[in-house]
Amino acid sequence: xxxxxxxxxxxxxxxxxxxxxxxxxxxxxxxxxxxxxxxxxxxxxxxxxxxxxxxxxxxxxxxxxxxxxxxxxxxxxxxxxxxxxxxxxxxxxxxxxxxxxxxxxxxxxxxxxxxxxxxxxxxxxxxxxxxxxxxxxxxxxxxxxxxxxxxxxxxxxxxxxxxxxxxxxxxxxxxxxxxxxxxxxxxxxxxxxxxxxxxxxxxxxxxxxxxxxxxxxxxxxxxxxxxxxxxxxxxxxxxxxxxxxxxxxxxxxxxxxxxxxxxxxxxxxxxxxxxxxxxxxxx
Numbered sequence: 001x002x003x004x005x006x007x008x009x010x011x012x013x014x015x016x017x018x019x020x021x022x023x024x025x026x027x028x029x030x031x032x033x034x035x036x037x038x039x040x041x042x043x044x045x046x047x048x049x050x051x052x053x054x055x056x057x058x059x060x061x062x063x064x065x066x067x068x069x070x071x072x073x074x075x076x077x078x079x080x081x082x083x084x085x086x087x088x089x090x091x092x093x094x095x096x097x098x099x100x101x102x103x104x105x106x107x108x109x110x111x112x113x114x115x116x117x118x119x120x121x122x123x124x125x126x127x128x129x130x131x132x133x134x135x136x137x138x139x140x141x142x143x144x145x146x147x148x149x150x151x152x153x154x155x156x157x158x159x160x161x162x163x164x165x166x167x168x169x170x171x172x173x174x175x176x177x178x179x180x181x182x183x184x185x186x187x188x189x190x191x192x193x194x195x196x197x198x199x200x201x202x203x204x205x206x207x208x209x210x211x212x213x214x215x216x217x218x219x220x221x222x223x224x225x226x227x228x229x230x231x232x233x234x235x236x237x238x239x240x241x242x243x244x245x246x247x248x249x250x251x252x253x254x255x256x257x258x259x260x261x262x263x264x265x266x267x268x269x270x271x272x273x274x275x276x277x278x279x280x281x282x283x
Contacts, residue, residue: 002248002249002251002252002253002254003151003252003253003254004248004253004254004255004256005147005151005224005226005253005254005255005256005260006256006259006260007143007147007255007256007259007260007261007262007263007264008259008263010146010147010150010151010263010264010267011143011263011264011266011267012263013150014146014150014267014271015055015058015059015267015270018059018267018270018271018274019058019059019060021274022059022060022061022274023060025274025277025278025281026060028281030277030278030281030282031060031061031062031089031277032061032062032091032092032273032274032276032277033061033062033063033064033087033089033090033091033092033273033277034052034056034061034062034063034064034090034091034092034094034118034269034270034273035063035064035065035066035084035087035090035092035093035094036049036052036053036063036064036065036066036094036095036096037066037068037077037080037081037084037093037094037095037096038065038066038067038068038096039067039068039069039070039072039077039095039096039099039100039103040068040069040070040072040099040100041070042098044230045096045097045098048096049065049096051266052094052266052269053065055266055267055269055270056270056273059270061270061273061274062089064084064090066080066084068080070100071100072100072103073102073103074102074103074104074107074108077095077099077103077108078107078108078111081093081095081108081111081112082111084116085111085112085113085116090116091116091118091273091276091277091280091281092116092117092118092269092272092273092276092277093112093113093116093117093118094118094119094269095108095109095112095119097168109121109122110122110123114135115276115279115280116276116280117136118136118139118269118272118273118276119136119138119139119269120135120136120137120138120139120142120172120272121138121167121168125137126167126171126172129172129175129176129179130175132179134176134179136272136275136276137172137175137176137272138167138168138169138172138173139265139266139268139269139272140168140169140173140207140228140261140264140265140268141169141172141173141176142176142268142271142272143261143263143264143265143266143267143268144173144176144205144226144228144261144264145176145177145180146264146267146268146271147226147255147260147261147264148203148224148226151253153203153224153253155177155180155181155182155203156180156181156182157181157182157183158182158183158202158203159182159183159185159200159201159202159203160174160177160182160183160184160185160201160202160203160204160205161184161185161187161197161198161200161201161203161204161205162174162177162184162185162186162187162204162205162207163187163188163194163198163204163205163206163207163208163213163214163241164186164187164188164205164206164207164208164209164228165186165188166207169205169207169228170186170188170205170207171186173205173207174186177203182203185197185200185201194218195217195218198214198218198219198220199218199219199220200220201219201220201223202220202222202223202224203223203224203226204219204220204223204224204225204226205226205228206225206226206227206228206229206240206241206242207228207229207241208229208241209229209231209241210229210231210241211229211231211232211233211239211240211241212231212233212239212240212241212242212243212244213229213241213242213243214227214241214242214243214247215243215246215247216243216246216247216249216250219247219250219251220250221250222250222251222252223250223251223252224251224252224253224254225242225247225251225253225254225255226254226255226260226261227240227241227242227244227254227255227256227257227260227261228240228241228261229241229242229257230257230258230262238257238258239257240255240256240257240260242254242257244256244257
């Protein structure tokens with residue numbers, strides 16, 4: 001039988017523990033603070049931000065939302081980041097990507113104080129991750145590692161293949177897996193005979209943004225399959241990058257879409273916000 005890696009249930013269990021931690025911090029006079037900056041009106045971004053805020057409120061985390069119009073210039077976004085850097089009540093800053101074309105995301109990320117960079121995208125935090133001395137790391141890979149741990153899936157010595165090389169998922173995912181002794185291959189649009197590579201994977205992480213791209217014939221029987229995709233099929237239904245119906249028949253474990261990686265990403269964000277608050281206030 002294939003194990004369904006239930007991100008919703010796992011994140012709820014992690015959040016119950018985190019709520020206890022937040023309550024203990026509040027008794028010490030520390031309320032973790034998270035600021036989310038949203039530029040423009042991208043509907044997917046708005047949903048993500050709303051879910052993040054809802055989870056923060058449930059946990060008792062102080063959450064601040066800064067919304068700027070899609071016409072906002074880079075200087076305006078940088079001014080908001082500078083203000084949040086200086087705000088002692090804020091421990092974590094997240095600028096929701098993508099940004100409108102007139103705003104350089106690299107410049108915005110570089111402007112965030114690395115000690116408040118809850119998304120783990122600042123060059124300082126990326127460097128620390130690759131040195132195997134991680135501080136904060138990108139939320140989606142962090143959440144995936146927490147999900148594997150929750151289900152007792154051994155990573156050391158396994159062949160791990162990642163489809164996708166973004167700074168948000170593919171690259172930090174590779175570093176995290178490497179740091180726990182997996183043998184890691186990153187594949188991408190220029191990889192030759194892609195599915196010959198994926199068929200060797202004991203752990204396959206798919207983050208390519210193409211609906212049902214990975215089918216059963218691309219997966220080694222017994223592999224663990226992590227689907228990071230959030231796509232719409234022809235009928236408008238939310239699906240992943242993996243063809244769940246066929247792959248679930250050959251994989252030993254698989255994440256569903258929705259309810260797999262998504263809830264774990266938000267849980268990771270909350271866990272790291274609390275971690276930053278502890279470092280900020282307790283050193």
